[in-house]
Amino acid sequence: MNIRSTLQQDVQGQARVRTGGKLLGKKIKSQYQLLLMSIPFVIILILFSYVPLWGWIMAFQKYSPGKGISGSPFVGFDNFIKLFHDDRFFLVLRNTLVMSILSLVTSFVGAITLALLLNEVKHVLFKRAVQTITYIPHFVSMVVIANIVITFLSPDGGFVNQILMATGIIHEPIYFMSKGEWFWGIHTLTVLWKELGWSTIIYLAVISGLNPETYEAAEVDGAGRFQKIWHISIPGLLPTATMLLILSLGSIVNTGYESQFLLGNSLTTDFYEVLDLYALNISFGSGQYSIGVALSIFKCVVSLILVLSVNKLVKKAGQASLF
Amino acid sequence: MRRKLGAGDVTFNILNYMFLAALMVCTLYPFINLLAISLNESTDTLRGQVYLWPNALTWDNYRVVFQNEMLLGATLRSVARTVLGTALSLIGSVMLAYTLSRKEFFLRKSINLIMVISMYISGGLIPTYILIKNLGLTNSFWVYIIPGLISVFNVIIIRTYFDQLPDGLVEAARIDGANEFQTLFRIVIPVSMPVLATVTLFVSVGHWNSWFDNYMYNTRDNLNLLQYELMKILMQSTQQVTSNATGSLSSESLRQITPQSIRATMTIIVTIPILFVYPFLQRYFIKGIMIGAVKE
Incomplete structure (x- = not known):
């Protein structure tokens, strides 16, 4: 048989x-x-x-x-050896890492906080208004956002300088966009302002998916608002939040370059130039195409290693994995 | 059985509402301010003092901007790119997603693999530039549309939605003798409007907001897009730039109004269409995003 x-x-x-x-x-x-x-x-x-x-x-x-x-x-x-002996490369790598980590942390904390606060709003229309309005900047082009930031921070009658002068905090207008050491802060706040509302969507969905009976039971036991947030909402958000945080670690060298390109200027190059912009600069600016490509390869390989190891980490943690 | 609100709760509520209201103001104020500036006489704007509404109402800034042939052309090209690019990209993504949702399709697994790997590997800016140049796509309108035609992310969102449609739907169409194209366009698409609206929003906003491909691949002024023209004006105001970026402002017709007013006016022109379509599609997109987030 x-x-x-x-x-x-x-x-x-x-x-x-x-x-x-x-x-x-x-x-x-x-x-x-x-x-x-x-x-x-x-x-x-x-x-x-x-x-x-x-x-x-x-x-x-x-x-x-x-x-x-x-x-x-x-x-x-040879090109890789040249690249790894180039001080500028490490400067640019530093800029990339610092800016993506700053944006990662602020948007993570900001989104969770805003989602928790929005969840406490019982007035449906008000909640919807906040959501609708804070989503808008996500859809507006980076060119417009950069335009707004530069206009508002302008030393020549810009809104921020006007306020600071009117309240007597400063007497001379500040040249915000010309100060290299301020670039990271300005960039981080800009990205946060643009994406804050949009990034709450997923957390709001998770909170609304939490079991309402848990909240009711806690209420019967006499739990106050903060206790409910601390003991129910936040632990409920944690799995999604860790998952998202870990996943975004994978793309840490793979951040965009548009915002840096648009907000930066010749006075702040040492702080705004990121890997991609340097690759462009070194290729089209000084004709060293081979080094520019070596830089792209470096970026791709590092981010691939990060994504794969992050995926392994997530799998080990028992979460649904990417692949 | 509602618990009575304690004093702490009331304080929290007040602070919470105040904070969220402040957040709304912070988000909206820049746009309102620029709108006011764009509707204000440009000489009056120079004195400052324009905040929420124009002091001296005028349409002059808009008239001047649209009378400038370069900017008018850029506006029309941006519209053309958005409409054509969105339509083609949507058709492609929907067809690809449909074939991937058909379990009997023998290339399904291979295409899936090709798509997923392409999300994590990229040749980089310079090799892509060389490819596009070799394909003869530089200095052409098609460079705005063809390279980004298929976004893997969007295909996955649409496929996930198709996957959860009842199997009977497609089978019934098959029994009635419909071919694949008829099944897709007459049966599947009409019941998939929420996800298609979401993807339409993403793709069209992406096209409307793009400028980097313009900067990289098209050096001829008669192919410039509105965002790129705005970008040039922005760059001009912050730094000394290359001669190619000085074109639009030095033109005679634009000298009638100040650069500040031109910038505000153009910012409003590129932002208005988005504010206009967004509320109509908003009710769909949250659902659409969640579909994409559940799987993959």
Whole structure:
């Protein structure tokens, strides 16, 4: 019986191998509409996400645009060695890490606090108004946001300087945007202002999904508002919050560069330049394309390692993992 | 059986409402202030003192901005990019998502893998630039639309929504003899409006707000977008910039009003469309985001 069934399976297996080509043809024939719907877009995806990886070869060459990838000589790891001996690289890496950690922490704390406060509002219309209004900056372009920040901090009649002067805190207008050491703070506050409302969405959803009976039971036991927040809402938020925090750690070197580009100026370069902007600068500014690509590779590899190890961490913690 | 509010509770409520009200003011005030400046005579604005409403109401700033051919052209291109880009991107994402929600599709797993990996690996700015240049997409309108046509994140959101539709829906259409295209466009799409509204909002806002591809790939003025023109004016006011960024302000027609008024007016022009569509789509998007967050 056993032997017969394995034999049968074997025969079937061989048959499958033989008809493999035919089967594929049959599948293509019967699912050609699904193929028509997907293949063109998969090709675009592959073209713009995978084909650029070919350009990584440049990092191991002494690339010059005139010779192209096929004509440029190979130099091994020279570009990486140059990159890791470049002081500017470490400065830029520092800027990237500092700004993403600052934004990560402030938005994390801010979103949870705002979600808890909003949850205490029993007036539905007021709550909805706060949500609607605080979501707006998320949808407004960074160009506009930067414009607002620069206008409001302007030493030439800017709102903030006007207030500080009127209240007598300062007597001379402050040139906020020209002070490198203030850039990180201004950048962090700008990003917080833009994304604060939007980032509460997920926490509000989690709080509203918590069991109302727990709150009622606590109330019967005489728990006050703060005790309910401390013992029910916050522990309820914690799993989601840790998960999100850990996941965003994975993208810590992968932050955007738009906000830095728009808020920064030549006086604050040492503080605003992040990895991507430096890669652009070193490539198009000084023609060292190979080093720019080496920088991109470094960034991609580090963030991949971070994402994978973070995923492992989450798995160990028993949470649903990313993959 | 409601517990009576204690004194601490009342104080907390008052403070909480005050804080949230202050937050709303902080969020809205900059926009209201810029609106007031954009509607105020530009010479009057120079004296300061414009806060919540214009002191000397005028449409001059808007007239001047729209009379400037460069800015008018940029506005029209931004609209074209947003409409065309959103439409094409939505069609592509919906079709791709639909095929991935069909369990019998034999490439389903492979395409899924290709999508997920592409979220974590990127060639970087320079290789992408070289590719786009080699494809002949630099200095062309299509660079705004084709490279970003498929956003994996959006495809996943839509697919997750399709996945939870009842199986009977598609099967019934199949029995009635509908082909895949008919099933998708006549049966599946009409019942998926919440998620499609969400994705439409994300994609259209993304297109409307983009400027970096303009900066990277298009050097010709007749391809510039509104956000990029605003960016140039912004850069000009904060630092000495390259000659290519001085174009619009030095033009004769714009000298009638001050740079501050031009900036405020353009800021309002690029912000208004967003404020206009957002409330209509708002009721959908929270749901849409949660769908995306539950899975993946």
